[in-house]
Amino acid sequence: MVQCEQIGLSYSSAGVTNNTTRANDAARDHDASKVLQDLRFTIPEGAFRWLLGPSGAGKSSLLKLLYLAVRPTCGRLVLMGQDIATIPRHALPLLRRRIGVVFQDFRLLSHLSAFDNVALPLRLAGRPEGPLRADVTELLRWVGLARKMEQRPDELSGGEQQRVAIARAVIARPALLLADEPTGNLDDAQAERLMQLLHELNHLGTTVVVATHNQTLVHRHPAPALILDAGRLQVTA
Known part of the structure; x- marks a missing residue:
């Protein structure tokens, strides 16, 4: 499912550096900040993994990297059988549709209701409106937002926005x-x-x-963990 071989990621004043950028740009190399270094791990299909480490790790x-917002500076990344370095550009949107993401800052669309934010991945995938409405309604009820479906993000609390973001990430069963x-x-x-839903x-x-x-949550729900520190994989527990 996920295979990382000697993965590295660097940021420079110009943004993310990647393995298609000219290596002889000495000024860029000097300014680049290595945020991930020599990561090597595999996550099998159907696995559950915690990703742990201090802030800034x-x-x-x-x-x-895993949701394809950036590409590695070096190394090889394989997602769902696709080598990211060689996958055609036109195939990336299809691969991204198989990935659900819960962002730390939610990234809800402010002009859409909670219902329409959650429905968006299904509409982009062409799901018929009847089954779509049933699935979205059921999921929003499950996360405790049955009475908030028509409210926009600015009308919801932080916790409610987070639940909308979670529902949007899982609605298409990525x-x-x-x-x-x-x-x-x-x-x-x-x-x-x-955690029950996950x-x-x-x-x-x-x-x-x-x-x-949340170490309490980790202890309540034991699972293998990838532990990062200063951009390096310290332990696979």
Whole structure:
């Protein structure tokens, strides 16, 4: 499902450096900041992994690589059998549709209701409106937002926005689900309900990667972990 071989990622004043950028740009190399270094790991299809480490360790940067927001500076990244270095540009949107992402800052569309934010991935995939409405309504009820479906993000609390973001990420049953601090704005009961949802998806075959600082949650739900520190993979526990 996910294979990383000697993955590195650097940022410079011009943005992300990648393996298509000219290597002889000495000034760029001098200014580049290495945020991920020599990552080597495999996540099997249908696995659940915690992504752990202190702030600034590189967790969000690794997730960006996995949802194809950036490409590695060096190394080889394979997602769902596709080598990212060689995949045709026209095939990237199809691959991205198989990846669900819960962003730390939610990234909801402010002009759309909660319902329409969650429905968006299904509409982009061409799902008929009848089944779409039934699926979105059921999921929003499950996350406790049955009475908030028609409200826009600015009319929702932080925790409610987070639940909308979670629902949007899982509505299409992605092959790979990436969650960046998904419980940050949730109380304990909501966090446990979220974990129930993630485990259900995982049992249905979705590969799940969750970045978190919530050690209580990690202890309650034991699973293998990728542990980052200063951009390096310290432990695979």
